[in-house]
Amino acid sequence: MRQDKAEPSSKSISSGFNFPSPAREQRRSLGNMVFAAETMLLTKMLHGIGDPHVQVVLWNGQEISNREGKAVARVLIRDRGALLKLVADPELYFGELYSAQRIEVQGNLLDFLEAVYRVWPLASQGKIGKKLLARFYDARRNTLDGARRNIHHHYDIGNDFYKLWLDERMVYTCAYFSSPDTSLEDAQIAKLDHVCRKLRLQPGEKVVEVGCGWGALALHMARHYGVTVTAYNISSEQVAFARQRAYAEGLDGRVEFIEDDYRNVRGEFDAFASVGMLEHVGTDHYQELGAVIDRSLNDSGRGLIHTIGLNYPRPMDAWTERHIFPGACPPSLAQMMQIFEPFDFSVLDVENLRLHYAKTLEHWLQRYENNIERVTEMFDPAFVRAWRLYLAGSLTAFKTGGMQLFQVSFARAGHNQIPWTRQHIYLPAGAHDGNL
Amino acid sequence: MRQDKAEPSSKSISSGFNFPSPAREQRRSLGNMVFAAETMLLTKMLHGIGDPHVQVVLWNGQEISNREGKAVARVLIRDRGALLKLVADPELYFGELYSAQRIEVQGNLLDFLEAVYRVWPLASQGKIGKKLLARFYDARRNTLDGARRNIHHHYDIGNDFYKLWLDERMVYTCAYFSSPDTSLEDAQIAKLDHVCRKLRLQPGEKVVEVGCGWGALALHMARHYGVTVTAYNISSEQVAFARQRAYAEGLDGRVEFIEDDYRNVRGEFDAFASVGMLEHVGTDHYQELGAVIDRSLNDSGRGLIHTIGLNYPRPMDAWTERHIFPGACPPSLAQMMQIFEPFDFSVLDVENLRLHYAKTLEHWLQRYENNIERVTEMFDPAFVRAWRLYLAGSLTAFKTGGMQLFQVSFARAGHNQIPWTRQHIYLPAGAHDGNL
Numbered sequence: 001m002r003q004d005k006a007e008p009s010s011k012s013i014s015s016g017f018n019f020p021s022p023a024r025e026q027r028r029s030l031g032n033m034v035f036a037a038e039t040m041l042l043t044k045m046l047h048g049i050g051d052p053h054v055q056v057v058l059w060n061g062q063e064i065s066n067r068e069g070k071a072v073a074r075v076l077i078r079d080r081g082a083l084l085k086l087v088a089d090p091e092l093y094f095g096e097l098y099s100a101q102r103i104e105v106q107g108n109l110l111d112f113l114e115a116v117y118r119v120w121p122l123a124s125q126g127k128i129g130k131k132l133l134a135r136f137y138d139a140r141r142n143t144l145d146g147a148r149r150n151i152h153h154h155y156d157i158g159n160d161f162y163k164l165w166l167d168e169r170m171v172y173t174c175a176y177f178s179s180p181d182t183s184l185e186d187a188q189i190a191k192l193d194h195v196c197r198k199l200r201l202q203p204g205e206k207v208v209e210v211g212c213g214w215g216a217l218a219l220h221m222a223r224h225y226g227v228t229v230t231a232y233n234i235s236s237e238q239v240a241f242a243r244q245r246a247y248a249e250g251l252d253g254r255v256e257f258i259e260d261d262y263r264n265v266r267g268e269f270d271a272f273a274s275v276g277m278l279e280h281v282g283t284d285h286y287q288e289l290g291a292v293i294d295r296s297l298n299d300s301g302r303g304l305i306h307t308i309g310l311n312y313p314r315p316m317d318a319w320t321e322r323h324i325f326p327g328a329c330p331p332s333l334a335q336m337m338q339i340f341e342p343f344d345f346s347v348l349d350v351e352n353l354r355l356h357y358a359k360t361l362e363h364w365l366q367r368y369e370n371n372i373e374r375v376t377e378m379f380d381p382a383f384v385r386a387w388r389l390y391l392a393g394s395l396t397a398f399k400t401g402g403m404q405l406f407q408v409s410f411a412r413a414g415h416n417q418i419p420w421t422r423q424h425i426y427l428p429a430g431a432h433d434g435n436l
Numbered sequence: 437m438r439q440d441k442a443e444p445s446s447k448s449i450s451s452g453f454n455f456p457s458p459a460r461e462q463r464r465s466l467g468n469m470v471f472a473a474e475t476m477l478l479t480k481m482l483h484g485i486g487d488p489h490v491q492v493v494l495w496n497g498q499e500i501s502n503r504e505g506k507a508v509a510r511v512l513i514r515d516r517g518a519l520l521k522l523v524a525d526p527e528l529y530f531g532e533l534y535s536a537q538r539i540e541v542q543g544n545l546l547d548f549l550e551a552v553y554r555v556w557p558l559a560s561q562g563k564i565g566k567k568l569l570a571r572f573y574d575a576r577r578n579t580l581d582g583a584r585r586n587i588h589h590h591y592d593i594g595n596d597f598y599k600l601w602l603d604e605r606m607v608y609t610c611a612y613f614s615s616p617d618t619s620l621e622d623a624q625i626a627k628l629d630h631v632c633r634k635l636r637l638q639p640g641e642k643v644v645e646v647g648c649g650w651g652a653l654a655l656h657m658a659r660h661y662g663v664t665v666t667a668y669n670i671s672s673e674q675v676a677f678a679r680q681r682a683y684a685e686g687l688d689g690r691v692e693f694i695e696d697d698y699r700n701v702r703g704e705f706d707a708f709a710s711v712g713m714l715e716h717v718g719t720d721h722y723q724e725l726g727a728v729i730d731r732s733l734n735d736s737g738r739g740l741i742h743t744i745g746l747n748y749p750r751p752m753d754a755w756t757e758r759h760i761f762p763g764a765c766p767p768s769l770a771q772m773m774q775i776f777e778p779f780d781f782s783v784l785d786v787e788n789l790r791l792h793y794a795k796t797l798e799h800w801l802q803r804y805e806n807n808i809e810r811v812t813e814m815f816d817p818a819f820v821r822a823w824r825l826y827l828a829g830s831l832t833a834f835k836t837g838g839m840q841l842f843q844v845s846f847a848r849a850g851h852n853q854i855p856w857t858r859q860h861i862y863l864p865a866g867a868h869d870g871n872l
Contacts, residue, residue: 118850121780180856311849312777333783337770341748344557346837347769350786355852401782401849413747413837414554416791420616426862 038083039064045087050119054112058083072115073107095319095393099386109388113396121402142282142327144261148234150327151280155235159214164374165367170214170241173276173306174357174405184363187356192220195275197425198304198349198409201225205270208232208296210262211277215242215255221273222254229255230269232262265292272296272303278336279308279328286331286338294343302348302411302418308357309333309406324390333406340410348418349409354398357405361395474519475500481523486555490548494519508551509543531755531829535822545824549832557838578718578763580697584670586763587716591671595650600810601803606650606677609712609742610793610841620799623792628656631711633861634740634785634845637661641706644668644732646698647713651678651691657709658690665691666705668698699724701732708732708739714772715744715764722767722774730779738784738847738854744793745769745842760826769842776846784854785845790834793841797831 042056042064055071056064059078065071077083082102085093097103105112142150159170166172167188175187176194195217201207203226209218212231215238221227233239239259246252262277272293281289293303308330315321316328333350340347368375368391375384397403411418478492478500491507492500495514501507513519518538521529533539541548578586595606602608603624611623612630631653637643639662645654648667651674657663669675675695682688698713708729717725729739744766751757752764769786776783804811804827811820833839847854 121849176857178857178859311780311782332773332777334770334773334777337768337773341768341770344747346747346788346790346840347786348788350783351858352782352784354782355854355856399852401851404782413557415837416835418791420791421612421614422787422858423614423862426859 038080038087041087042083045090049090049116052115052119054115057106073105073109073112075112076104076106078102078104089318092318092322095323095386095389098389099323099382101381101385109392110396113392114400117396117400117402142280142285144263146327147261147280150325151234152236153326154324155213156237158378159237159241161375161378162214164371165364167363169216169220171216172213174308174353175360175363176353177356177359180359184360184367187360188216189220192217193224194425195273195304195306195407196221196225198407199271199273199302200419200424201227201271203227206230206267207271207273208265208267208269209273209275210265210292211274211280212238212242212257213276214238215245215257217273217275218242218255218257219246219249219251222251223249227254227271230258230265230267231255232258232260232265234259234261262292263288265296267296268298269296270298270301272301274304275306277307278305279325279330282327282329283313283331283335283338286335287342290339290343290345293339293345297412299412300415300417302409304407304409305336305339306405306407307331307336309336309352309404311401311404320390320393323386330403336406336408340408344413345410346413346418347408347410349407349422351407353405353407354401354403357403358395358398361391361398365391365395474516474523477523478519481526485526485552488551488555490551493542509541509545509548511548512540512542514538514540525754528754528758531759531822531825534825535759535818537817537821545828546832549828550836553832553836553838578716578721580699582763583697583716586761587670588672589762590760591649592673594814595673595677597811597814598650600807601800603799605652605656607652608649610744610789611796611799612789613792613795616795620796620803623796624652625656628653629660630861631709631740631742631843632657632661634843635707635709635738636855636860637663637707639663642666642704643707643709644701644703644705645709645711646701646728647710647716648674648678648693649712650674651681651693653709653711654678654691654693655682655685655687658687659685663690663707666694666701666703667691668694668696668701670695670697698728701728703732704734705732706734706737708737710740711742713743714741715761715766718763718765719749719767719771719774722771723778726775726779726781729775729781733848735848736851736853738845740843740845741772741775742841742843743767743772745772745788745840747837747840756826756829759822766839772842772844776844780849781846782849782854783844783846785843785858787843789841789843790837790839793839794831794834797827797834801827801831 039058039062046052046056046064046066051067053066053068053070053072055066055074057074057076058064059080077086079102082097086097086103094103098105162170162172167175167185169185169188171188171191174191175184176191177187178190182190199207201221205227207218207221207227207229209229209231212218212233215231218229218231219242221229231242233242236259239257242257243252246255246257262274262281278289297303310330310332313332313335316325316330321328337347365388368388372384375387394403398405475494475498482488482492482500482502487503489502489504489506489508491502491510493510493512494500495516513522515538518533522533522539530539534541598606598608603611603621605621605624607624607627610627611620612627613623614626618626635643637657641663643654643657643663643665645665645667648654648669651667654665654667655678657665667678669678672695675693678693679688682691682693698710698717714725733739746766746768749768749771752761752766757764773783775781801824804824808820811823830839834841
């Protein structure tokens with residue numbers, strides 16, 4: 001992947017001799033004191049996030065090294081204002097300053113991020129509650145209107161942009177790699193099948209999907225499992241794309257794409273599916289979502305929710321929530337259960353695929369960098385850098401265990417048409433079309 | 437299975453003519469009013485539990501039929517006191533009165549229980565919170581001493597009794613039936629392997645097991661997966677049995693059975709296992725259990741907890757908690773997460789095996805009935821009937837979705853020696869010994 005090539009500004013503390021005038025002496029001494037205070041704050045901040053193995057270089061060439069003298073990468077802070085912002089709130093401002101090129105990472109961005117992500121969560125243990133209180137209510141509310149604005153912010157920035165780095169089916173969620181060297185295209189197909197197998201779709205059944213992205217899962221279900229699908233999404237660009245695709249593939253009679261909120265789902269279905277929407281629902285709406293599922297499923301209904309998740313409840317990091325995914329809040333498993341428990345749904349199966357998301361993001365980041373010239377023509381430099389950081393940061397969070405990917409399968413409590421074992425999910429490829 | 441054969445007492449409301457004396461008339465009229473009030477209460481109670489398809493017959497032969505006139509079984513109430521207790525608290529007193537032979541079930545006990553279990557939970561929806569408040573603090577506390585008393589009550593009633601109806605390995609937890617017609621013996625071995633595969637045990641590793649029953653899992657791990665096991669249990673009869681078995685099988689060098697509480701686990705291990713103990717821990721001790729796991733696992737540690745669970749939090753039914761499992765409280769999944777979330781454990785896999793527990797209980801009940809003469813020699817009639825009801829009631833709860841069986845696999849958040857997929861669990865039998 002591309003690395004930031006910027007050089008630090010010259011190491012410019014003058015070492016020559018100047019006959020000091022008293023005023024000049026005083027100014028310099030005051031300046032030194034301020035500077036000493038600033039570097040002390042920086043050292044304190046680095047300690048607060050767990051002393052990652054990185055070296056910091058300031059605009060004047062001064063170097064602040066890791067306590068043990070270890071560094072996998074260097075961070076260049078280009079100006080005093082950047083330093084002050086960074087020490088005030090590294091979680092929020094690192095991303096902003098990096099996007100604005102006021103901070104550069106010299107060395108491999110992923111190595112740098114991993115060095116930080118490996119120690120920061122440990123260092124902030126015990127502060128979880130405080131952080132939660134401080135940030136939780138900042139998240140943009142996912143009311144019907146708020147959700148539409150939040151989704152528009154991320155998903156309506158241009159299908160052409162997403163085409164540059166997603167697979168050919170435009171699946172913008174964690175893939176399923178039967179082995180780590182599977183291609184992204186194959187792994188996305190395998191993920192679609194993995195979901196369909198878990199749902200045990202039968203020809204002729206009716207499926208409702210909420211948050212359907214560009215339509216890949218709905219179309220795959222209809223084509224390969226013989227079901228009809230009603231798919232909801234509030235991203236107008238995605239819905240337009242999905243409709244076109246259904247028409248082009250001759251599936252428009254069996255897949256209906258509706259531009260509307262999950263809360264407005266109408267009808268009764270055999271199966272419910274949601275892949276990559278729950279992150280945007282907000283935990284305060286989980287019971288509402290549970291009620292939607294409850295009224296949408298028939299007596300032998302079952303469903304699957306695929307979502308980014310966390311090991312314990314905490315807000316999305318401040319920069320990502322503000323600049324990338326407004327209103328987003330991945331849940332812990334206990335939080336997710338607020339969808340199911342009030343309605344007596346039985347959770348049948350939970351699978352954590354976090355390493356598969358790290359691998360998926362590796363592919364996306366690679367393709368993003370391969371197409372960086374096209375991206376640069378489409379967006380301003382701050383956007384280009386922000387999205388690099390978002391992809392690299394997400395990859396690192398999944399790799400280091402800071403984020404999880406949960407697939408939760410569930411069914412109504414009382415009926416026994418549930419799979420006897422999970423063996424059927426792992427039958428050889430080709431054995432699954434339509435009739436499991 | 438054996439059915440209750442008792443006949444109702446004669447249908448004895450006199451239809452002959454008696455010249456009424458005023459006092460006699462008054463007494464009879466008062467008696468009739470009381471009786472009418474009692475049957476009204478009974479009807480109300482039946483309505484309150486959802487009008488199950490059963491017919492009730494009173495001591496005097498009077499019949500109270502289901503509203504729709506449907507009945508899969510008849511319940512005979514033998515005396516007025518029994519009726520009053522039953523309408524006051526059917527959940528608690530049905531079991532007590534059945535055990536005391538003051539209530540008889542005429543027809544198939546399982547059909548009767550299923551008729552009730554299919555409607556009762558639905559009828560009591562919305563009352564969940566109230567029931568929780570009323571009962572929750574009744575549960576016998578699982579302090580160190582309390583837990584020992586509670587466990588002694590159930591597990592120390594005699595190994596010879598359990599031998600009558602468990603499999604030859606004495607595994608008193610849900611089996612894993614690769615298909616519904618697998619034998620109980622094979623299904624218990626398959627369960628032990630299922631657990632070991634999920635834990636990905638490697639030869640030479642150290643395992644801690646808490647709540648080890650009669651030692652079957654610990655011995656299986658040591659014999660077939662080449663690990664050493666330290667296994668805790670506070671049932672002295674079980675520990676004595678397990679030690680003898682380890683010695684007899686030449687595994688006493690690799691499996692140590694310790695008669696102590698899970699809270700007193702010492703040492704560091706590669707894997708943590710607990711099968712069928714969490715039901716007895718009590719939700720208010722989950723964080724304590726999480727702390728035990730946290731301090732017992734090394735950096736690449738992982739674990740599995742296998743437990744009876746619920747779709748939403750509620751107490752164990754009052755009769756079972758009082759007479760069968762004092763202190764027991766199966767958790768919902770959200771409640772279970774209190775073990776993992778405070779310690780940043782990653783939940784990797786949850787599997788719900790409730791139908792396998794229904795099948796397991798089918799085998800146990802069958803064997804129990806096959807050995808009913810031996811049981812009758814060992815215990816008084818109330819015990820014999822109570823345990824029949826407990827086995828049949830549990831079977832029905834798993835069959836009708838009122839109880840779940842969760843296997844939860846977890847690992848420390850930061851390390852990546854976790855399985856890439858779950859395919860390895862489903863390799864053909866024989867491919868799993870020791871080296872997965």
